[in-house]
Amino acid sequence: MVSRTIQQHGVGAELSRWRRLRRISQLELATRAGTTQRHLSFVESGRSLPGRAMVIRLAESLGLSLRERNELLVAAGYAPVFPESALDEAALRPVRAALDQIMHGHLPYPALVLAPYGRVVAANEAVEVFTEGAAPELLRPPVNMLRLMLHPEGMAPRVANLAEWGRHVVENLRARARHSPDPRLDDFVTELAGYVPQGPIGPAHLGFAVPMRLATAEGELRLITTLTSFATATDVTLAELRLEAFLPADQATADLLHARHRRRTAAAR
Template sequence: MTQSTHVGAQLKSWRERRRLTQLGLSSTAGVSTRHLSFIETGRSKPSKDMIIHLSECLEVPLRQRNTLLLAGGHAPAYSESALAETPMSAVSDAINRIVDAHDPYPAVVVDHQWDLIVGNRAVSILTEGAASFLLEPPVNVLRLSLHPEGMAERIVNLAQWRNHVIARLRREVEVTADAQLGALLEELLTYPSGGEWYEDESSLLVPLRIRAGDTELAMFSTTTVFGTPRDVTLAEIAIECFYPSDRETAEFFRAKSE
């Protein structure tokens, strides 16, 4: 979808991406199928409020909602503020507190492209030995994780972890229709698979098992996002925190922090 395509065609593309019929969307949005058809074919020009309403019903990300508004001849409705700007100061403080409080365990903050915004000191334990070019800003944490010159060489369950990362990224590409994420997915698919793997049915979460010297660390992660964002940057920030899966891993990180 491009900005040059009229807004109705873009809305239709989003509807089809969500696997909705015109009847299904019209029922959800409270809009007649006739009016929706006119919008999609360009016979009717939707208002700013209608574009926002249909975007909400289709769960279109904020960045792409702005694109739809521009295509419809309207100004963007959602700001895009840098974390260093005054309006985001409270958010920046909250992010720093969350990341710092997670010490001694690793935590990273990433943007919508999975580029690193900030990480705590424990992250260096996971990235130790990675090629320098992978650590140069902007650091893409998925590339760093799966690249053969990154963390991949030390990930014990590489095939399982790669499958988890690829599946997660593929879902994001489907949801966002982001071309850059699609290109990243294609790149990651070219990296070594790590061989076959078998699901550990006793595990409740997909673990990250990685060697740190002579120690095998076992961790799982949680993702935190901000609720009800009205800013593009805020909507696209995610905080990934890693937790030890066993006592040995917990003791390892605690010892490193002393």
């Protein structure tokens, strides 16, 4: 009975914390989850223990990630519902094959699969344009793409608009940290922000996106990026993956990347 009481207070405190972070009232959350404000109040105060289905509904209504939903279930005394598979396990083998196909089809443009905090899980051959001249320690597996991009011994010296572009990278991470607080992410954001120089937001953007202006031996690349995720994933690992695909912002960039790809293919033969 003692452990059950501790668990009640655990899940209640967590629900209250998430509700405040989402700026949702008890009444609004209860309505979303199909329960009553009175019941939710009892849960948050530790006077009532919600059933497993109710915990899942509350977590969904709060917009929690699969990992966070599992943690809320554990706080309530239940086993996690959502599996967390390794990418090389049989369950995710079709996913890995599909990602490899997408990245290959994206050539001659760079594409990567990223795990949380920017860890590179997979990449196509075109990402070599990002690794040129980088310090060896930044290229040791597991490579962190965000650190590689902003670090002064990584891509940073070649990014002409580092202040503007880097600010967008850091602000996106800060937004993620506000949505899903994590001390590790806070530390990482602080590290990356330290690499970004101060500077006014300049006019060198496309109107709809801030391109990365990357210097290469053949000329300057202007790249925009797209992010793709698995919206219906029920596996924690899969839900946390992001496919980051870079696209040319102008014809000169497209021509340069096509030329690099032809040379790379010829050399491989």
